[in-house]
Amino acid sequence: MRKVLVLEDKTEIRQFIVINLKRAGFHVIEASTGEDALEILNNEEVDIAVLDVMLPGIDGFEVCRKIRQKDETIGVIMLTAKTQEMDKINGLMLGADDYVVKPFSPSELVARIDALYRRIDMIKRKPKNEIICGPFKLDFKQRRLFKKGKPIDITQTEFAIMKLFLENQGEALSRDYILDKVWGKNYFGSIKVVDVNIRRLRQKIEDNPSEPRFIETVWGYGYRWKKDECVEGN
Structure with missing residues (x-):
């Protein structure tokens, strides 16, 4: 099953993302804080993590950094309300695979997650050579x-x-x-x-x-x- 972790502190945005991902056939795990997300990642295997950047406490950048310290195979997409180029670059340099700027359409986010999942799945199924x-x-x-x-x-x-x-x-x-x-x-x-x-x-x-x-x-x-x-x- 295609499993996605969604880290977003705003309930209405998180629920909006979750509903659309479930409609697209993904199994979704929710987290409202960076601390919760890291605990989930320590106990669950996920294919993709969707991380909001601006969070109280441990933010999305820090969660991304900790994910990459532990696992290079998880797909990471950053959600940000900021449009500054450096915010996008910082996420990518920390190991994110992609970013989506708020506000975004559900179809765009689902398409990006689906494309990233296919890329990861294709790599995992490569011949043994x-x-x-x-x-x-x-x-x-x-x-x-x-x-x-x-x-x-x-x-x-x-x-x-x-x-x-x-x-x-x-x-x-x-x-x-x-x-x-x-x-x-x-x-x-x-x-x-x-x-x-x-x-x-x-x-x-x-x-x-x-x-x-x-x-x-x-x-x-x-x-x-x-x-x-x-x-x-x-």
């Missing part, structure tokens, strides 16, 4: 990334980006192409989500993120995984 590129190994069985034999904690979105790069080594991939392949053609958000996730991925895999060796920027277009860096022994 791997891609090796220089110091990296992308293991589909474990759904993990290794560099020089050491595991790197990445989200499922970052896993999908790495897969896309390693399957298209040396090819310039446009931001639109990456967005379609990783987030889906029905994604409603800004294309800047690609840049934020690439920046976050670079911080995890590059020795010097400010001078990336593996993920190369194709200015005015997108990104390229440098094929010559997949030579054995790099």
